[in-house]
Amino acid sequence: MGAAGSKLGEFELISRYFLRGAAARADSSGVVLGIGDDAALLALPPGTELVAAVDTIVSGRHFPEMADARSIGHRALAVNLSDLAAMGATPAWATLALTLPDAQPAWLERFAAGLLDLADANGVALVGGDTTRGPLTVSVQILGHVACGTALRRNGARAGDLLAVTGTLGDAGAGLAFVGTRPASAPSAAALALIERFEYPAPRVQFGRAARGIATAAMDVSDGLAGDLPKLVRASSLAAHVAVECLPLSDAMRAAVPYALALDWAVGAGDDYELLLAVPPRRYRDLEAAAAQLNLTLTTIGELHSGSGVTWSLNGQEFQPASQGFDHFA
Amino acid sequence: MGAAGSKLGEFELISRYFLRGAAARADSSGVVLGIGDDAALLALPPGTELVAAVDTIVSGRHFPEMADARSIGHRALAVNLSDLAAMGATPAWATLALTLPDAQPAWLERFAAGLLDLADANGVALVGGDTTRGPLTVSVQILGHVACGTALRRNGARAGDLLAVTGTLGDAGAGLAFVGTRPASAPSAAALALIERFEYPAPRVQFGRAARGIATAAMDVSDGLAGDLPKLVRASSLAAHVAVECLPLSDAMRAAVPYALALDWAVGAGDDYELLLAVPPRRYRDLEAAAAQLNLTLTTIGELHSGSGVTWSLNGQEFQPASQGFDHFA
Numbered sequence: 001m002g003a004a005g006s007k008l009g010e011f012e013l014i015s016r017y018f019l020r021g022a023a024a025r026a027d028s029s030g031v032v033l034g035i036g037d038d039a040a041l042l043a044l045p046p047g048t049e050l051v052a053a054v055d056t057i058v059s060g061r062h063f064p065e066m067a068d069a070r071s072i073g074h075r076a077l078a079v080n081l082s083d084l085a086a087m088g089a090t091p092a093w094a095t096l097a098l099t100l101p102d103a104q105p106a107w108l109e110r111f112a113a114g115l116l117d118l119a120d121a122n123g124v125a126l127v128g129g130d131t132t133r134g135p136l137t138v139s140v141q142i143l144g145h146v147a148c149g150t151a152l153r154r155n156g157a158r159a160g161d162l163l164a165v166t167g168t169l170g171d172a173g174a175g176l177a178f179v180g181t182r183p184a185s186a187p188s189a190a191a192l193a194l195i196e197r198f199e200y201p202a203p204r205v206q207f208g209r210a211a212r213g214i215a216t217a218a219m220d221v222s223d224g225l226a227g228d229l230p231k232l233v234r235a236s237s238l239a240a241h242v243a244v245e246c247l248p249l250s251d252a253m254r255a256a257v258p259y260a261l262a263l264d265w266a267v268g269a270g271d272d273y274e275l276l277l278a279v280p281p282r283r284y285r286d287l288e289a290a291a292a293q294l295n296l297t298l299t300t301i302g303e304l305h306s307g308s309g310v311t312w313s314l315n316g317q318e319f320q321p322a323s324q325g326f327d328h329f330a
Numbered sequence: 331m332g333a334a335g336s337k338l339g340e341f342e343l344i345s346r347y348f349l350r351g352a353a354a355r356a357d358s359s360g361v362v363l364g365i366g367d368d369a370a371l372l373a374l375p376p377g378t379e380l381v382a383a384v385d386t387i388v389s390g391r392h393f394p395e396m397a398d399a400r401s402i403g404h405r406a407l408a409v410n411l412s413d414l415a416a417m418g419a420t421p422a423w424a425t426l427a428l429t430l431p432d433a434q435p436a437w438l439e440r441f442a443a444g445l446l447d448l449a450d451a452n453g454v455a456l457v458g459g460d461t462t463r464g465p466l467t468v469s470v471q472i473l474g475h476v477a478c479g480t481a482l483r484r485n486g487a488r489a490g491d492l493l494a495v496t497g498t499l500g501d502a503g504a505g506l507a508f509v510g511t512r513p514a515s516a517p518s519a520a521a522l523a524l525i526e527r528f529e530y531p532a533p534r535v536q537f538g539r540a541a542r543g544i545a546t547a548a549m550d551v552s553d554g555l556a557g558d559l560p561k562l563v564r565a566s567s568l569a570a571h572v573a574v575e576c577l578p579l580s581d582a583m584r585a586a587v588p589y590a591l592a593l594d595w596a597v598g599a600g601d602d603y604e605l606l607l608a609v610p611p612r613r614y615r616d617l618e619a620a621a622a623q624l625n626l627t628l629t630t631i632g633e634l635h636s637g638s639g640v641t642w643s644l645n646g647q648e649f650q651p652a653s654q655g656f657d658h659f660a
Contacts, residue, residue: 050473
C-alpha cells in the first residue's frame with residue numbers, strides 16, 4: 001500500500017478512484033453512511049418502495065476486449081439505470097463489484113470517470129464497492145425508489161394497448177459491428193454516431209418516471225426487440241403484432257447501412273436501452289407529450305391483443321425475425 | 331430454450347434453479363415484486379434504514395478451482411451476511427450476479443442449494459439475478475434493515491474499550507490449507523472440521539443484532555485480524571493492543587497443527603467471518619450473556635487506547651504478525 005504505481009492496495013484503490021460521488025453526496029441523497037464500513041446505511045424517502053436490480057458486463061462478451069475504460073464504466077451503470085427507468089423508479093444508490101486483472105491507474109481513472117459522470121448526472125451515489133483480481137467483470141447493483149404502488153411492471157398491459165418505443169432501434173448493434181472495423185479504416189460520421197450509441201447508451205430514466213400513470217406496462221430493450229417483447233407479452237398474458245416498417249431508425253443508421261440490414265438490427269440487435277411501453281390509445285398523446293418535453297421521440301410500432309406470442313409484418317407481408325434476441329446460455 | 335441439457339436459456343436457468351426462495355417468500359418478507367421484471371420492488375419496515383453491501387468471490391482466488399458448488403453458493407451469501415451481521419442489521423433480500431463458463435445442471439443445483447439453504451435459514455429472499463457466461467465469478471448484493479440510528483459502525487469505539495471476538499480464529503485459513511492436501515491422504519477428523527469451517531462459514535447475524543446498544547463498534551474478520559483490526563482502529567482514531575496468547579483457538583486447530591502455526595493463522599488468516607467488537611468493560615458481561623444465549627463463545631483479546639496503530643504481544647513479549655492480512659492488489 002502507499003506508493004502509486006501498478007501495486008495499489010484494495011482500500012486505497014476504492015478510495016482513490018471511486019469516492020468522488022459518495023463523498024459529494026453523503027448529505028444530500030439519503031446516504032447515512034457510505035463507502036468505508038462493512039455496509040452502507042441508506043434512508044428511503046417516506047411512502048416509497050425500494051427498487052433493486054443487478055446487471056453484469058463481462059469483457060469480450062458485452063463489450064470488446066479493447067473497449068475504452070470510460071465506455072465500460074458508463075455502460076456498467078447505464079444498463080442498470082435502464083432497468084430502473086423501465087420501472088419508472090428514481091435511481092439513488094449503486095454498489096460496484098469490480099473484478100479486474102490488474103490495477104492500472106490510467107485504466108481505473110477512465111473507468112471511474114465514465115461510471116461517476118453518469119452517476120452524477122442521474123443523482124446516484126456510489127455507496128459500496130468490492131474489488132477483486134480476476135478476468136474483467138463489472139457488476140453494478142442499482143438501488144432506487146418509487147412511490148408505493150406506482151411502479152411500471154411488465155404485466156399490466158391490456159388488449160387494445162398500443163406498443164411504443166423511445167428513440168431509435170438497432171443503433172447500438174450497428175455501432176458494435178462498426179467498432180470491430182474501426183482500426184482498419186477511417187469511419188464515416190454516421191458510423192461514429194452509431195459507435196457512440198453503443199459505447200454511451202442513454203438510459204431513459206426521466207421518461208420512465210414520466211410514463212407512470214400513463215403506460216400500463218414497460219420494460220427496457222436490452223436484448224433486442226425480438227428477444228424482449230415476448231417477455232412483456234408473456235407477463236401480460238397477451239399477444240402482440242409489430243409492423244416492422246414502423247420501427248424507428250436513426251438518420252445515422254439509414255446513412256450507414258442498407259435498409260434490410262437496418263431493419264434486422266432494429267428487430268434483433270441488443271444494447272439500445274430504449275424503453276418499450278404499452279399504452280391505451282386514449283393516453284397515447286399524453287405519453288407523446290411527456291416524451292416531447294424531454295426531446296425524445298416516441299414511436300408506435302404495433303399493438304397488443306388477446307392470445308399469445310408475437311407476430312411481425314413488413315408492409316403487410318409476414319416477416320420472420322432473423323434473430324430471437326440475445327441469450328447468454330442459448 | 332425448453333429442453334434440459336447443457337444448453338439452458340438464461341431466463342430458464344434463473345427460474346429453474348433460483349426461484350425457490352423468492353417464490354416461497356413473496357408475501358412474507360416485504361417482497362412486493364420478485365424475480366422476473368426489470369427490477370425488484372421491496373417494502374422496508376417503517377422506522378428502519380436500508381443496509382446494503384456487496385461482495386464477490388472469484389474461482390481460484392477466493393476458493394479452489396475444484397471447490398464443491400454447494401460450498402461456493404453458501405460462501406457467496408455468507409460473506410455478505412457477515413457484512414450485515416457486523417452492522418447489527420437484519421438481512422432481508424439478496425441479488426445474485428453469476429458469471430459462469432457453462433450451465434451444467436448438476437453444478438447449478440448444488441450451487442443454488444448452498445445459497446438458498448443459507449438464505450432460507452436467515453430469512454433472505456433472492457429478488458434479482460443476472461447470469462452471464464464467463465470465468466466463474468459470484469457477486470452477491472445483500473440488502474437488509476436496521477432500526478434508524480442503531481447500526482454498529484467501525485468508528486464508535488472509545489479509549490478503554492475491550493476488544494472481543496466471537497468463536498475461534500484461524501480455522502478457515504487452516505481449513506483452506508488442508509483442502510489442498512485432501513486428495514492425497516485421508517484427512518483427520520480435526521482437518522475435516524477445519525475444512526468445514528472454510529467451506530461453510532457461519533455468519534454471526536443473530537449475535538450482531540444482539541450486540542447493538544452494547545458494543546460501541548464492530549466489523550467482521552474477513553481478511554484476517556492483522557488486516558482488519560487496523561481498519562477499526564483507524565476508523566475510531568484509536569490504538570489497539572492484542573495479547574496473542576488470548577486469541578481463541580478451536581480444539582480442531584490445537585489438534586491439527588503446531589501451536590506457533592495456529593497462532594499465525596489466528597492472527598493473519600482470513601475467511602473466518604467472526605465478529606470483532608469494541609465494548610466498554612462495564613458492558614462486557616451483557617455482551618457475553620448475549621453470546622451465551624446463542625451458544626457462541628466470546629473472547630477478550632485486547633483493548634483500545636488513545637494513539638494510533640496496533641501492537642501485539644505474546645506472553646508479554648513483543649510479537650510481529652507474519653501476515654498483514656489479505657489485500658487483493660497488494
